[in-house]
Every structure is written in structure tokens, then in C-alpha cells.
Amino acid sequence: MKKVVMGNHAVSYGVRASEVKVISAYPITPQTHVVELLSELVANGEIDAKFIKVESEHSAMAACVGASAAGSRAFTATSSQGLLLMTEMLHWAVGARLPIVLTNVNRAIGPPWSIWTDQNDSLSMRDVGWIQIYCESNQETQDAIPQAFKIAEEVNLPVMLVLDAFFLSHTYEIVDLLETEQVRDFLPPYNPEIKLDTNDPHSFGNLASPDYYMELRYMIEEAMNDARSVIKRVGKEFGEHFGRYYDMVVPYRCDDADVILVTSGTVASTTRAVIDEMRDEGIKIGALKIRVFRPFPFKEVSDILCSTKKVAVLDRNISFGNHGVFYQEVKSALYGKTDIPIIGYVLGLGGRDVTPKVIREIADKAIKDKNPEPYINWIGVKR
Amino acid sequence: MSKQIKFESYREMPIRPMTLDNMLWNETGSWRNVKPVYDNKVSPCILGCPAGENIQHYIQLVIDKKYKEAWETIIESNPMPAATGRVCSHPCMGKCTRGDYDEAVNINAIESALGDMGLDNPGWMRESEKAKKKKVAVIGSGPAGLSAAFYLARGGYSVTLYESEKALGGVLRWGIPEYRLPNCVLDRVIESILNSGPISVKAETVVGKDIKLKELEDSFDAVFIGVGLMESRKLGIPNEDCEGVESGLEYLKRVNSGDNLDSSKKTVVIGGGNTAMDVARSALRKGSDVTVVYRRTQAEMPAIASEIEEAEKEGVNFRFLAAPKEIVAEGGKLSKVIFQEMELGEPDESGRRRPVPLEGKTFTMEVGRLFTAIGEKADLDGFVPEIDTEWDLIKVSGEFGETNSKNIFAGGDIVTGAASVVEAVAAGRKAAEKIIRIFIGEADPPKQEETEFGIENINVDYFTKSNRTLKPRISVEEAKNGFEEIFRGFDEQLLQKEVDRCFSCGVCNYCDNCWVYCPDAAIVRKDDRYEIDYDYCKGCLVCVEECPRSALSIEEEGK
Amino acid sequence: MREARIPTEELMGSGHLACQGCGATIAMRFALKALGRETILVIPACCWAVIDGTFPHSAVDIPIFHTAFETAAVTASGVKAGLEMRGDFETTVVAWAGDGGTFDIGLQALSGTAERNDDIIYVCYDNEAYMNTGIQRSSSTPVGSWTTTTPVTNYKKRPKKNMVDIMAAHAIPYIATASVAYPEDLIRKFKKAKAIKGTKYIQVLAPCPTGWKLSPELSIWAARKAVTSKVYPMLEITENGNKLTVWKDFEPTSFKEYIKPQGRFRHLKENEIEEIAKGVESSWQRLLAREKMLASIPGLDT
Ligand SMILES: Cc1cc2nc3c(=O)[nH]c(=O)nc-3n(C[C@H](O)[C@H](O)[C@H](O)COP(=O)(O)OP(=O)(O)OC[C@H]3O[C@@H](n4cnc5c(N)ncnc54)[C@H](O)[C@@H]3O)c2cc1C
Ligand SMILES: Cc1ncc(C[n+]2csc(CCOP(=O)(O)OP(=O)(O)O)c2C)c(N)n1
Ligand code: SF4
Ligand code: SF4
Numbered sequence A: 001m002k003k004v005v006m007g008n009h010a011v012s013y014g015v016r017a018s019e020v021k022v023i024s025a026y027p028i029t030p031q032t033h034v035v036e037l038l039s040e041l042v043a044n045g046e047i048d049a050k051f052i053k054v055e056s057e058h059s060a061m062a063a064c065v066g067a068s069a070a071g072s073r074a075f076t077a078t079s080s081q082g083l084l085l086m087t088e089m090l091h092w093a094v095g096a097r098l099p100i101v102l103t104n105v106n107r108a109i110g111p112p113w114s115i116w117t118d119q120n121d122s123l124s125m126r127d128v129g130w131i132q133i134y135c136e137s138n139q140e141t142q143d144a145i146p147q148a149f150k151i152a153e154e155v156n157l158p159v160m161l162v163l164d165a166f167f168l169s170h171t172y173e174i175v176d177l178l179e180t181e182q183v184r185d186f187l188p189p190y191n192p193e194i195k196l197d198t199n200d201p202h203s204f205g206n207l208a209s210p211d212y213y214m215e216l217r218y219m220i221e222e223a224m225n226d227a228r229s230v231i232k233r234v235g236k237e238f239g240e241h242f243g244r245y246y247d248m249v250v251p252y253r254c255d256d257a258d259v260i261l262v263t264s265g266t267v268a269s270t271t272r273a274v275i276d277e278m279r280d281e282g283i284k285i286g287a288l289k290i291r292v293f294r295p296f297p298f299k300e301v302s303d304i305l306c307s308t309k310k311v312a313v314l315d316r317n318i319s320f321g322n323h324g325v326f327y328q329e330v331k332s333a334l335y336g337k338t339d340i341p342i343i344g345y346v347l348g349l350g351g352r353d354v355t356p357k358v359i360r361e362i363a364d365k366a367i368k369d370k371n372p373e374p375y376i377n378w379i380g381v382k383r
Numbered sequence B: 001m002s003k004q005i006k007f008e009s010y011r012e013m014p015i016r017p018m019t020l021d022n023m024l025w026n027e028t029g030s031w032r033n034v035k036p037v038y039d040n041k042v043s044p045c046i047l048g049c050p051a052g053e054n055i056q057h058y059i060q061l062v063i064d065k066k067y068k069e070a071w072e073t074i075i076e077s078n079p080m081p082a083a084t085g086r087v088c089s090h091p092c093m094g095k096c097t098r099g100d101y102d103e104a105v106n107i108n109a110i111e112s113a114l115g116d117m118g119l120d121n122p123g124w125m126r127e128s129e130k131a132k133k134k135k136v137a138v139i140g141s142g143p144a145g146l147s148a149a150f151y152l153a154r155g156g157y158s159v160t161l162y163e164s165e166k167a168l169g170g171v172l173r174w175g176i177p178e179y180r181l182p183n184c185v186l187d188r189v190i191e192s193i194l195n196s197g198p199i200s201v202k203a204e205t206v207v208g209k210d211i212k213l214k215e216l217e218d219s220f221d222a223v224f225i226g227v228g229l230m231e232s233r234k235l236g237i238p239n240e241d242c243e244g245v246e247s248g249l250e251y252l253k254r255v256n257s258g259d260n261l262d263s264s265k266k267t268v269v270i271g272g273g274n275t276a277m278d279v280a281r282s283a284l285r286k287g288s289d290v291t292v293v294y295r296r297t298q299a300e301m302p303a304i305a306s307e308i309e310e311a312e313k314e315g316v317n318f319r320f321l322a323a324p325k326e327i328v329a330e331g332g333k334l335s336k337v338i339f340q341e342m343e344l345g346e347p348d349e350s351g352r353r354r355p356v357p358l359e360g361k362t363f364t365m366e367v368g369r370l371f372t373a374i375g376e377k378a379d380l381d382g383f384v385p386e387i388d389t390e391w392d393l394i395k396v397s398g399e400f401g402e403t404n405s406k407n408i409f410a411g412g413d414i415v416t417g418a419a420s421v422v423e424a425v426a427a428g429r430k431a432a433e434k435i436i437r438i439f440i441g442e443a444d445p446p447k448q449e450e451t452e453f454g455i456e457n458i459n460v461d462y463f464t465k466s467n468r469t470l471k472p473r474i475s476v477e478e479a480k481n482g483f484e485e486i487f488r489g490f491d492e493q494l495l496q497k498e499v500d501r502c503f504s505c506g507v508c509n510y511c512d513n514c515w516v517y518c519p520d521a522a523i524v525r526k527d528d529r530y531e532i533d534y535d536y537c538k539g540c541l542v543c544v545e546e547c548p549r550s551a552l553s554i555e556e557e558g559k
Numbered sequence C: 001m002r003e004a005r006i007p008t009e010e011l012m013g014s015g016h017l018a019c020q021g022c023g024a025t026i027a028m029r030f031a032l033k034a035l036g037r038e039t040i041l042v043i044p045a046c047c048w049a050v051i052d053g054t055f056p057h058s059a060v061d062i063p064i065f066h067t068a069f070e071t072a073a074v075t076a077s078g079v080k081a082g083l084e085m086r087g088d089f090e091t092t093v094v095a096w097a098g099d100g101g102t103f104d105i106g107l108q109a110l111s112g113t114a115e116r117n118d119d120i121i122y123v124c125y126d127n128e129a130y131m132n133t134g135i136q137r138s139s140s141t142p143v144g145s146w147t148t149t150t151p152v153t154n155y156k157k158r159p160k161k162n163m164v165d166i167m168a169a170h171a172i173p174y175i176a177t178a179s180v181a182y183p184e185d186l187i188r189k190f191k192k193a194k195a196i197k198g199t200k201y202i203q204v205l206a207p208c209p210t211g212w213k214l215s216p217e218l219s220i221w222a223a224r225k226a227v228t229s230k231v232y233p234m235l236e237i238t239e240n241g242n243k244l245t246v247w248k249d250f251e252p253t254s255f256k257e258y259i260k261p262q263g264r265f266r267h268l269k270e271n272e273i274e275e276i277a278k279g280v281e282s283s284w285q286r287l288l289a290r291e292k293m294l295a296s297i298p299g300l301d302t
């Protein structure tokens, strides 16, 4: 059923379709609608779940951790400060190997207070061990949820889905809503073998000596690596079920491009429009959207980018002191494979609009820029 | 003990950080530097009881309502708890740890309740062991003789019991009045003893006169002498033999045999022991105005304290620090007594302060009857010179009553001088046991180790203060009007109430505390004991500290 | 078979990593005897996170989920929800936290759970300081006490936080204090809590010989004297906060006796001890007054 819905509600519908059993969340702009609609769907019985209305995001994740450990599918949504408050429990979910799904609405971090989008909240969680997937449309924010559970439950790692504040969260788009019955084939009910079970008692997470901690971490890394193929397969399977295919990266007119703009999130859509415009002008330019940030798609990224002459990375985030995060990641993906220039641009922080004009500016600049700058290119800063 | 899991590769590890086994591989016993050990002690009451009754144990059995087993436990050391339960001076209670907390456990009353149960349940008495060939003569049927006869007969040895009187029991029979120990009770006590095995009685047979000791020695494999002290000591003052002056013992004998005596005269009893009390109170019951005259003070009186108290309550008068100096007779009949006033001097060998006359201080009393109760002495005629004596008593060499003659043993008052029922019982048993050991060629058991045990060994937090449960009694008014038994036995409820006060000093009573509190679950609770699993005991000693009764001790590690 | 005073099943086994005489361990042993196998524990950072043992071994024979320091209550809420959504309504879920994880860092999450009245038993084993990290003060540390962060030159001057009152303010169906010195009482309370739906809060005094500078064998002694000296009243609050029952049937003992063998109070001077003892008495009187007061209000929602 197609419906015009805001991104946040698309998230809620994705949760409904995934037969989530325990929801625990705490409201924060710009995620509040997710919580509100979920409350309603649980209250009216459309979702057969318990909604634990906690007193903080920290507790929201803790509740999810508990529920998931008990063998139930658990979901939460948050943003910015909330995600940061969760940090400790995000780690806990990973260490405990719990397939929790979280949707994070990208919002800038205070102070000063800002409710508008940028990626610093989610990207500051890059080393935690969550699989991270950046969504570009309302349709995707919904579709990503059953996929996320499928991936998570297979590799025993939690998945964070990310969408831009307002540009998606509050923006209405037509979404083909998933029906629970359809999804059940794709995503069977969660029934883990290992769980908190009085008939099979184990103690989870007790003290590990230096003898074993590393191995347990290594296993997380292994799971992360396994996730690459799982994510791809699940994206394909989803396509087979619902006609919408998803992959690690989305290249756009990259084949003969001399310059490729690397993007993520909603900036990718804008960028594609600019690419079309420039191609019409005969400029050989393409774009590469990185959809899955963790595990980082090294192979996909290097395969595509090694065939071009110059790479420009658009970061809606800043890793103070060392460029944008995507820039660092792309550079490391290409290390030793090519010596083409890789140039990083920081833009759109705190919800600053990333218009086609801004992207065109970057594209033009990128074509001209000879060498990667040792310093960070801040786009549009009033100097 | 389980083995510690060791992973060689991460591939062997569970997908989630979860446990696969318990911690038993971790033998925390190595943390310990001192170790707790279960170590029962001998309760002080047991050491206090001359017969060595296992008081602690039978009290626990009573708590468990195992009355038969409780009674059997007493019978192991004392065949007449119904009697001792009534008349014993209960030194056990003097040793009772509870006495330093609130009031000693009323062991005596518990014993008498059990004794009565035993009388009511003759079936409780086990059969004597199979008959043996050897036979023993026992002379005297007081507590010593009865006790010796009982343990010998129980062991299957045939006993012939010689008694000069018609009725058996010795002092129990003709000394102690019925209001303390009714004849009907005594009859049943004696009956139960006689029924316990092959005992034949030769009453009204005076050894030494009717039959010679030598004959007994020749025809029996062993002889036990328990003839007690038969004669009253004399005052040694003028006119002692005049009419109206009588030995207290004689008087009691007559009272106990039912003679209808007229005592309705002003009566004076000389002495401060049990005999004096019994004489005074008996005379009182016969309608007399009685005054006990004692040469020291109440504190030095050898009589059982409660007997003195009862006598006072009943209206017996006391005159302390006075001794008869002269009896004034008129026409061969007692009329007055002149008393010498005394004061207390230096302590004598008994530890009591010696009475010394106050020069020139005398007083005179009009007296209708005078009873002497200043002590009893032995009549050794039938036994000397064959048996060695000392201080007019039979001399024994060991703790089992061995006399100079190989197969002749002695015990009771005839050895100790005026003592107590329970000591006589103990002597009888010990001699019997020794005789049996000689018969079967067994060595003496090692001496019981005496452990120090006091209130500091009790974790008083586990107890609440309470008063001793007293035997119900008839009123003083009722009591002094006749010879009805004053104290009644405990019913089950009172019995349970009182046994509940016992600390079970030094002896595990399975209270579970140690097991309950062990932080390391290192104590294994078995049906009949606890075991410490030293593989895991960390030696915190919580168990030792929380044992209410010091039934655990501490040992240095490696000992 | 002789009847045992407390259930014989041992769900907490030997070989665990607690110090000698650890009260927290005794508390666990009793609690599990009361609750039985159909129980899941959620344990945050605290001594018990260590006592349980080292991966892949656990001294406890029921499922445990170890969680972050401040999340015991809500993780338990999550576990309970997770179980119920799997159709398991039987298993008792127990959050088992120290006083730090309860009075301090975990208070918020606990308040949330209690306010929602989630169906768990929350147990605070109270050893009156952060022991796991080496004896630092918590808001449960009693006035007068030394800890490594309240040195003798500046010992703890503020009274212990009244956590029971805080919980009572949540109108949850059951609140109790217990002491490891009174196993039958403790077990009764845990059994009672197990049978009640909603959030149950049980605060168990669990002496820590290490942290209290107390000889280990005196662990139970201290747990008992704390009660009889009125320092640690044994109480139950039922009927959603409307009924308070205080245990009074004991021989009172002195505060001074209670603190005497505890090194953490050794620095106190005579007048300081008296002052604190007065405070103990007035808290006790207040408690009794409140018990009376609540009982005197007719028609309180029960
Ligand atoms: C009046 C009185 C009251 C007492 N009250 C108590 C009391 O309350 N509590 C307590 O513990 N103690 C009491 N005693 C002391 C206690 O009774 C004696 O210590 C105890 O009875 C001694 O026991 P026995 O077997 O050695 O001697 P006895 O009881 O004196 O028995 C000796 C027996 O041997 C018999 N006999 C003697 N000579 C011969 C012989 N030649 N041939 C055959 N038979 C012979 C006697 O007839 C007698 O039956 C009391 C003593 C008296 C006198
Ligand atoms: C967020 C966080 N802060 C601090 C710590 C360090 N820490 C672990 S246990 C603990 C104290 C625990 O005290 P309490 O809850 O009283 O339990 P106890 O150790 O006394 O048993 C602290 C401070 C932690 N694990 N997590
Ligand atoms: S308390 Fe019991 S065991 Fe201890 S001395 Fe008294 S009677 Fe004997
Ligand atoms: S604590 Fe109780 S069970 Fe343990 S040894 Fe002492 S008396 Fe026996």
C-alpha cells in the first residue's frame, strides 16, 4: 500500500512490518514522531509488542539489550544527544552480540543547541561495532528495518540505521508500506538458540581475563566482515521480495567519470541532480553513494574509485583535526591502490542547506583542485 | 571439582560471551590460613553430674520428642532417674552454662519427667544381655547397691542382692520422707531395676551376721559392698540417752514405715544436713513446733538449699550458731537443753568456717523431743578385718571401688561418707562396669577429657532470657499438713518449654547455622552431620562465630 | 531426612571470587534459595560482577545477564518484557545491584522501572560503599564512616540516603529491608516478593569485611547488630506504600557495640559516636511514628 508519509513514520511502519517484540525509546527532536506513532501502533494492537517507556535513552538501549538477551526482537530510535547518552549501552549491545536495530535521525550535537541535521552523532559511534547504514529516502528508512533485523540476527551484531533530520525525518514522500504478512517470509520470527533461559542457564558477560578478551573482540570483527556478504545478500533478497534492491554502495554514472563525488544520505540525491546537469554539459563526472558505512565497503569503494582520476568526498560531519570521517575512510580504502588525488569537503553542518548550487561549487572546485589539500575544505563558511 | 575450560582457539568459544561451566575448578580452599573443624565438646552439665549422665544429649532427644531414647540415655548412667529426679542435689545444674546467662536449666525436673515416663513405660527397658555364668553378690540395696545390681544384671550376670532390712532402697526407703519421694514411686523404681535382669533378693539378711562376707567371696565371682552409713553419730553430751532424745534416722525410719507417731511437743533438731531437714519437716507434719539448731550459719548448711527453703516456708524455726551443751533430764526424761552459743572462726578442711564456742554464752530451751541429725557413721562389723578401712569407712584404691580384696568392691556412702544418692548410683555403676571388664578381660576406658566451657563459648545472640520452668507444686499449707508429694512432674508442655532453654553446650544440635551462613557454600549438610569441603572453605570462620554453642573449633592450617 | 531451616538447593556454588566472609555472597545464596531455578538475574557493575567468576565459568547455576553499572533495573525490565513476549510469564527477573548501582548511578533507571511498575524484583545488596572499586563512599555510606574518598580527616558527614523512602514514593507494591543475619526472614521476603506482580524493592544489608575493616567472621554478627542497634531497621512497606511494618521484636543493643569492631568507624571520638547514636535513635523513632501514623489513617487505599 502506497502512502505519503514522513520519514519518521516510515521508520515506525518498518518496525511494524518487522514484528518487533520490544520497543524502548525516549523522545528527542527530530525523532519524536517515530516514538509517537509506535506508541499508537502498539496501543491499538497493530504491533504486538511491549513498549517500555523509559526515562532516558541510556535506559532505552539497556531495555533493548535486556529484551534482546531474553530472545525478543528489540528496536529503538533516537538522535544526537540521545545517541550519545546511549554510548555505553551501544557498546554493550555489541559485546553481548545482540541483534538490536536502532534508527538514528542525524542531528547536530550541542552546544550550541541545534536540532538540524549532520552526521557527527552517528559517526562518533563508528568504532562501537554497530553496523551502520545511511538511508536516502523515506522508502529506504522503512525498507531498511526488516533488512537490518535480518542482517543483525544472522551475524549477531546490532544495526544502526541513519537518516537525515528534517530532510527525511519530517519530509513527506510516497512510501510503499510493507505489510507484516509479506515481510514474514523475508524475515522469519526471531528465535535464537542462545538466550536467557532458565532451562539452559548461562551467565552472559561476566569477567573475561586478558586470555580471552581479544578473541571475543576478534569474533566481533569477524562478524563485521561476514556482514558484508550478508548485507549484500539480504539487499538482494529484499529486492526479490519487494522489487527494491539495496547494496553496500550506489554508484551513479561513474563508469567513465574523471571525477567522482563521494556522498551519503540525502546529499546523494542532490548530488545526482548535479551530476546529470554536468554530464549534460559534457563533464565526465559521477557520484558514489556510500550506503553502508560499517562494515566499510572497502572493495566496492576502491573498485569504483580506482578507475577514476580524482575523488572528492563530501562530508556532512567533521572529525576535528583530521578531515571528515568519510574522507578518512575513503582514503584508507584507496591506500596503496592508486595515487589519484582525494579531496575532502566539509559541508552542511548543523543543518546548513546543501543545495545543488553548493554541490556544483564543490564539483567545479574539485575539477580544478590539483592536489589534495593538507587542510580541510570547509564549504560555505563565513570567513 | 570440575576442570577449568581452556580455549585454544576463538573457534572453540561461544558466539556470545557466556559461561559454559561452574567455578568449581577454582579451589578457594587455598585462600585459607585457619580452618574450622567440627569438634563437639563435653557439656559442663555432664561433667557436673557425678553419674556422668549425658544430659545435653537426652535434652536434645526430648526436644525431638524422642522420649524413649532420652530415657535410655539416662539409663546408661543412672537406673533410677525417677528417684534422683526428685531428690538429687543436682550439681549438674550448678555447672549449667545457662546459669551464667539467666538461670540454669532445670535438669533435675527434666530427669524426673523422663524417669516417670520410664516407670510408665516398662516396655522401654531393654532385655538384659544373654545370661552369663559369672555371678555377683551385692550387699545393700541403697542407691549404690541397686545401681551395681542393675548394670551387672543388664549385662547378663546374675546378682544376689543382700539387704538387712525387709524393704529395699536404703536411705531412699527409710531416710527420705514420702513428701519428697513417695514410697509408691520408690517401689516402682526398685521394681524396674529388679525386673531388668537376673537379680534375686535376699532381704532381712545381715551380711556379717546372717551370712559371712567370706562365704559370699567364696561362692560368688565378685562382691559389691554398698551398705551405707547405718548409725547416727552421738552428740557426746550428758544425758544423751534419756527418754525424749532420739536419733533422727531412727525417727525417719519409723515415720517412713508408717508408725503413727506423736510429735506434738516442742521439738528441737540438731544438725544442718538433709537428715535434719527431713526430720524437722516430718515432725512438723506430725504437729510439732520444730526448731532446727545448727552450730554454724545457714550459709554453711550442707542440706540441699531448696530443702532449707521449704522447711522455712513450712514454718520450721532455725537457731544458728548454737550447739547443745547439756541435756537436762527430769526423771530420766528430757526437759531442757542448754545450748552453747558459737561464732565462726577459721575455715576447716571442708572449707567452711569452723564454729567456735563463745566463752560463757549459753542459753536454755524447754524441749519436749530432741532429734540428733549431726551425721551418720558406718557399721563395719561384718567387714573388718577382712576389708581395709580408713576413717571408719571402707578404703578403696581406684575410681571403680576396688578394695584390698581382689574380687570385692565397694561404693556409696560406705566409701565416701555421707554423700548423695547420685554419687552412690555412680559408684555402683562404675564398680559394676569394672567387674564386667574384669570378667571379660577388657581394659579401662580412657578418662573423659575435661574441657573448659563457659558462657563465653555461647553466642548469646541466639538466645533470649527466660526463667527456669519450675515443677508445679502443692501449696505450702497443703504440703505441711501431710506427706503428700510436694512437687509434681512436668507435663509434656512444661517439659518442652524447659528443654528448649538448653544451649546444648559444645555439642552440635544440627541448628544448621554454620551451613546456612557459609558464604562459600562449602559446608555439606548430611542427615547426621555436616562436612566442610576444604577444597572451597576460605576460612572466613563465620561458621565458627555463628555456631551458637562452640561445636566448631579453629585449627591452624596444615595441622 | 532432617528438615533444613532453609531450602537446600544450592544455586550459588563454591569457587566464587568473593572475599572471605562476604555478606553479598550470603545474600545471594539465600535469595536464590528463596527464588529457585526459575529466576534470571541481571547484575550491573559491582562486586557481584566479579564474584560470579571468570568467563567461561559462573558460580551461579541460573541465567545471569551482566549489564552496565547504572542499568540494572531497566535491563531487567527489558529482560522481563523480552521473556513475556516469548510467552514466558513465569520466570522471575531479578535486578541484583550494589548500593552504588542503586542509591547513586542506577537511581534514575530504577526510578523509571518503579514508576512503570515493571514486574521485577530489584535487590540492592547494601554494603554501604563502592567496594568493587576499592571502598569509595556512596550515598548509602553511613554518617561517620571512613572510605577511601572520605578519609578519617574528613569522614562522611552526611547521613545515608533514605532509599526506602524514595522507593516508597513510587507507590510500588512491595518494599522490604532484610539482613543476611536473618535468613528465614530474608527468604520469606523474597518469596513474598516473587508472588507479587509489579516492582518489588528489597534492600539487603550485606556486610563487607574488606570495606568495613571488619574481621570476616564477624560478617553475620555485624548484620545482626546493625538491626538490633536500630541502625538498619527491618521493615516492609506494602499496599502501595500505605502500610509500613517495622520489626521491633528484638533485644536492643547499643550503637557503640555495633561500630566497635568496624575499622571504618575507628576514628570516631566519644562525642561523635554519641551524636551519631542520637541520630540513629531519632530515625528509629521517626520510623515508628510513621508506622503508627499510616496505621491511623482510616480508609487508606489498601
Ligand atoms: C535422711 C537423709 C536424707 C537424705 N537426702 C538426700 C537427698 O535429698 N539427696 C541426696 O542426694 N542424698 C540424700 N541423702 C544421702 C543419700 O541418701 C545417701 O548418700 C545414699 O543413700 C547412700 O547410698 P548407699 O547405697 O551408699 O547407702 P544407703 O542408702 O544407706 O543404703 C545402704 C543399704 O545397705 C543396707 N545394709 C547395711 N548394712 C548391711 C548389711 N550388713 N547387710 C545387708 N544390708 C546392709 C541398709 O539396710 C541399706 O538398705 C540423704 C541421707 C539421709 C540419711
Ligand atoms: C559507568 C561506570 N562508572 C563507574 C564504574 C566503576 N565501578 C564499577 S563497580 C563500582 C562501584 C560499585 O559499588 P556498588 O554498587 O555499591 O557495589 P559493590 O562493589 O559495593 O558491591 C564502580 C564505581 C563503572 N563500572 N561504570
Ligand atoms: S545449657 Fe544444657 S548443655 Fe549447657 S550445661 Fe546447661 S543443661 Fe548442659
Ligand atoms: S552451627 Fe549449629 S549445626 Fe553448625 S556446628 Fe554449631 S550447632 Fe552444629
Ligand code: SF4
Residues within 6 Å of the ligand: B036, B517, B518, B519, B520, B521, B522, B523, B532, B536, B537, B538, B539, B540, B541, B542, B543, B544, C021
Ligand atoms: S563459613 Fe564456610 S568458608 Fe567460612 S570458614 Fe566456615 S566453612 Fe569455611
Ligand code: SF4
Residues within 6 Å of the ligand: C017, C018, C019, C020, C021, C022, C023, C024, C025, C047, C051, C127, C131, C132, C207, C208, C209, C210, C211
Ligand atoms: S569487597 Fe566486600 S562485597 Fe566485595 S567481594 Fe569482597 S567482601 Fe564481598
Ligand SMILES: [Mg+2]
Residues within 6 Å of the ligand: C098, C099, C100, C125, C126, C127, C128, C129, C130, C131, C138
Ligand atoms: Mg556497595
